[in-house]
Amino acid sequence: MSDDYQLFTEKVYTKLGIDLQKYKEAQMKRRLTSLREKRGYQDFTSYFNAINQDINLLHELVDRITINVSEFYRNPKRWEVLRDTVIPLIKMNNQELTIWSAACSTGEEPYSIAILLNEYFPELNTKILATDIDEKVLAKAKKGIYVEQALKELPTNLKAKYFKQKGSQFEIDSAIKRKVIFKKHNLLEDKYPTQVDLIICRNVLIYFTDYAKDTIYHNFSKALANNGILFVGSTEQIFSPNKYGLTLLDTFFYQKISQS
Numbered sequence: 001m002s003d004d005y006q007l008f009t010e011k012v013y014t015k016l017g018i019d020l021q022k023y024k025e026a027q028m029k030r031r032l033t034s035l036r037e038k039r040g041y042q043d044f045t046s047y048f049n050a051i052n053q054d055i056n057l058l059h060e061l062v063d064r065i066t067i068n069v070s071e072f073y074r075n076p077k078r079w080e081v082l083r084d085t086v087i088p089l090i091k092m093n094n095q096e097l098t099i100w101s102a103a104c105s106t107g108e109e110p111y112s113i114a115i116l117l118n119e120y121f122p123e124l125n126t127k128i129l130a131t132d133i134d135e136k137v138l139a140k141a142k143k144g145i146y147v148e149q150a151l152k153e154l155p156t157n158l159k160a161k162y163f164k165q166k167g168s169q170f171e172i173d174s175a176i177k178r179k180v181i182f183k184k185h186n187l188l189e190d191k192y193p194t195q196v197d198l199i200i201c202r203n204v205l206i207y208f209t210d211y212a213k214d215t216i217y218h219n220f221s222k223a224l225a226n227n228g229i230l231f232v233g234s235t236e237q238i239f240s241p242n243k244y245g246l247t248l249l250d251t252f253f254y255q256k257i258s259q260s
């Protein structure tokens with residue numbers, strides 16, 4: 001790592017609590033270099049000085065680091081497995097489920113699970129916690145207003161039932177909104193919840209180093225209740241799940257091995 005970039009990562013950590021050294025370096029450095037150059041700074045030292053004095057540059061940097069793309073029912077086949085196999089399994093001995101959507105971005109993922117439960121498992125009592133490191137996306141998530149593109153994978157009956165069209169945008173039903181609790185949480189720094197029946201964490205671990213991922217998988221495993229499930233993104237299979245006390249249940253779903 002060049003000294004200039006290394007120093008930048010240290011200053012960003014002090015200022016924002018985001019440890020860039022735990023994100024894959026080549027990819028992150030490329031993203032930040034192109035932003036820095038676009039703003040006309042020759043090196044990361046002068047770029048950081050500018051960020052320190054300009055809140056807009058700071059917000060832009062956070063946006064570039066966090067990569068917030070999301071959508072409802074992202075990879076729809078996986079949501080069918082969730083409905084047909086995973087939820088029936090975890091509800092067998094438990095009518096009260098705790099669900100955590102980690103790195104939830106603008107809320108599409110936790111609201112997808114809230115809709116799915118409301119539609120197919122109305123008898124269940126569920127607590128849905130949704131977290132992200134980025135306060136801006138959490139504010140947007142709480143509003144629950146989306147462009148049509150974000151709903152393209154959602155079955156049309158669910159779209160019609162749970163959204164109200166307002167001009168070119170779609171607002172989520174307020175009863176669904178009330179089912180999700182949004183909170184700021186940094187997967188690399190903060191304490192994890194416990195006794196979670198289902199953790200959904202998708203399309204963020206790809207950005208982390210193997211070392212950071214390893215720690216996060218251990219933490220997820222500890223956060224899960226016995227037989228709880230971890231649902232990961234479609235490029236994020238875990239190669240040795242038993243290292244973390246997990247076993248493969250279905251593609252991209254891992255179950256915590258029960259500990260007596």
Ligand SMILES: C[S@@+](CC[C@H](N)C(=O)[O-])C[C@H]1O[C@@H](n2cnc3c(N)ncnc32)[C@H](O)[C@@H]1O
Nearest residue numbers: 066068069070103105133134186187202203204
């Ligand atoms: C590509 S989005 C994924 C959204 C959603 N999970 C999905 O799959 O559609 C990645 C999210 O990870 C969040 N993120 C990045 N680093 C994080 C960290 N250290 N802790 C928590 N969230 C983080 C970003 O803010 C962003 O909203």
